[in-house]
Amino acid sequence: MENSGAALPPVELASFSGPLDLLLHLIRVNEVSISDIPIVEITQQYTEYLALMEEMDLDLAAEYIYLAAVLIHIKSRSLLPRDPNDPEGEDPRRELVERLLEYEKFKRAAETLHETDSLRAGLWPRPDGEAPPGGEAPTLEVSLIDLVGAFRQALDRYRLAHPAAIEIPKLRFSLRDKMIELLELLKTGPLPMLDLFSTFRYRAEAITAFLAMLELARLGALRVFQPAPFHEIHVSRTEVEIEAERIRDDYRD
């Protein structure tokens, strides 16, 4: 790796694209060969780096810690005495070396792509605007991503058109209206009180109606009675007539 004069991306602590990238960086700055990594030193530097990153509160991905474990495992294996029957043995670093070599190739390819991209960024094509006026709009290939994007837009638009929090106006029932309504309902004759109240949909409405019933009873316009012992309570009008007009005048909102 003596020939490391190639333009390296500036190294910042947070700028490693992954644990292999960090390891490769350590190999480069130590000017050692990938195929002959001094595992003890590199492992130590790697773990020091991790400690530093942790200190800086960088969110350490599990992969970094995994590679630290791999390095420590290789280190421990390389410290074991060689099998006397198999002096060549398998280099415990072999698998890691293969991965690193593979990774490094793509890293180089990425650097080349980056250079090309920077150069070509200076070439401006005609802006990809609307199709010229007239004629049929060109059909374009639509990818899954486009579809999902369009769907998300549709959802956003829907959300805009249908705000989540719909204000429900408070239902108001007035004593005055209920009084008039009760008198109207009872025009045809007495009714069981339960039947009468089961026509109301809202609690507040029933309460208002009950108050209206009490009020009308107080005025003598309604009679509340039981036809027989243990019978249902009935309500009926009396001879006392109260004009709706009067109720409207006397009971204001």
Added chain:
Amino acid sequence: MTEEAFRKFVPPLEAVLFSSARPIPEKDLAELLEADRPQLEAALAALREEAERDGRGIRLERVGGGWRYVTRPEFDSLLRKFFEVSERSRLSLAALETLAIIAYRQPITGPEISELRGVNSSGVIRTLLEKKLVITAGKKPVVGTPFFYRTTPDFLVRFGLNDISELPRPEELDGDLGVPDGAPGSQALLPMGTEGGEEEGGPAAEPRQPEESLHGG
């Protein structure tokens, strides 16, 4: 090229190329102009020659398997000023790495990419999908049926390629890989042999038969 043929093909060709934002494949141009291949190639060569002259602000490039006009690089800052763009969005290191892996090993799945990079890559892949540099290409019939990814025509255009086979071969990439022959790491990045390994493929490439696209599917 005769005077007559020149008049017949060159001005309309220029008009069409001038009007289009996307590179136009030679096949489409030939059909549109009702020209045969030698006629089209002669017309393209005439336009190129014209555009390569000193004192021009644009040039004709062959990219993404087609032809288009682009501005010359020396006018980059001028155009930035005109369009009021400060900086083009750059791809991150991780995105470039992932893009390189997809480009050289396509089709490839997310888990395979993460394995090569030693780090979870799903977020980066999503970025590349959003930038339309890669696209899904079916699912791999293994456990979890992960998506296959490949590069898009936009990728070719952005990186000045006509075909994926024009990607630089590993040995053309900078520096000494330090890999002895036959070592496990010397396996080619490109799994598809040497097909299409012609001369340069940059904007200066000569008109030639369109190569069969690897992005067909």
